[in-house]
Amino acid sequence: QKEVEQDPGPLSVPEGAIVSLNCTYSNSAFQYFMWYRQYSRKGPELLMYTYSSGNKEDGRFTAQVDKSSKYISLFIRDSQPSDSATYLCAMTAGGYQKVTFGTGTKLQVIP
Amino acid sequence: GAGVSQSPRYKVAKRGQDVALRCDPISGHVSLFWYQQALGQGPEFLTYFQNEAQLDKSGLPSDRFFAERPEGSVSTLKIQRTQQEDSAVYLCASSLGTVRNTIYFGEGSWLTVV
Numbered sequence: 001q002k003e004v005e006q007d008p009g010p011l012s013v014p015e016g017a018i019v020s021l022n023c024t025y026s027n028s029a030f031q032y033f034m035w036y037r038q039y040s041r042k043g044p045e046l047l048m049y050t051y052s053s054g055n056k057e058d059g060r061f062t063a064q065v066d067k068s069s070k071y072i073s074l075f076i077r078d079s080q081p082s083d084s085a086t087y088l089c090a091m092t093a094g095g096y097q098k099v100t101f102g103t104g105t106k107l108q109v110i111p
Numbered sequence: 112g113a114g115v116s117q118s119p120r121y122k123v124a125k126r127g128q129d130v131a132l133r134c135d136p137i138s139g140h141v142s143l144f145w146y147q148q149a150l151g152q153g154p155e156f157l158t159y160f161q162n163e164a165q166l167d168k169s170g171l172p173s174d175r176f177f178a179e180r181p182e183g184s185v186s187t188l189k190i191q192r193t194q195q196e197d198s199a200v201y202l203c204a205s206s207l208g209t210v211r212n213t214i215y216f217g218e219g220s221w222l223t224v225v
Binding site: 004006007041042043044045046049088090098099100101102103104 | 115144151153154155156159167198202204213214215216217218219220
């Protein structure tokens with residue numbers, strides 16, 4: 001079993017919809033949680049970075065972490081076609097930041 | 112430079128050939144990482160450098176894989192006697208410090224072994 005599980009999708013939604021992306025993990029040492037966006041043939045780009053449990057909001061994006069359930073989420077409000085990409089959850093126990101990634105969820109926002 | 116630069120962007124190698132992939136991190140970044148990303152998968156950690164010191168190479172899949180960063184800036188990932196299962200995108204990333212800093216990824220080197 002992988003340390004980080006993520007539904008690969010694909011997920012297809014109409015423009016303007018609220019998107020919910022999720023990951024579960026098994027390693028209780030993980031303390032730092034990230035969401036990356038990866039466009040086709042590009043490197044991952046950091047979207048959100050949170051420490052421990054709680055919520056963090058940045059514009060249309062909200063990240064939630066529930067350490068008790070080992071479950072993290074990313075919500076995208078008012079989704080746009082430009083949000084179409086693969087979204088990778090990632091986490092680390094800290095230190096020099098050896099990051100463990102999920103497999104990524106491919107999102108398509110239809111105009 | 113403005114971002115992490117990797118070369119070549121695309122490489123086709125015949126099975127058994129040696130390849131070298133180069134990474135130019137963001138200037139002044141102490142930490143440098145190599146990741147391997149297979150098609151449809153998330154990146155998998157290969158190795159980590161802090162300046163010129165290779166502190167973690169636990170993710171290198173075999174002794175055919177070798178990485179170096181001799182002067183603490185540019186890094187090279189070398190794969191000897193390539194195999195078809197080595198076909199993947201090799202991502203380099205760097206960060207300014209060593210703890211809780213944003214990691215910036217390059218666009219990757221796409222390796223296809225035929």
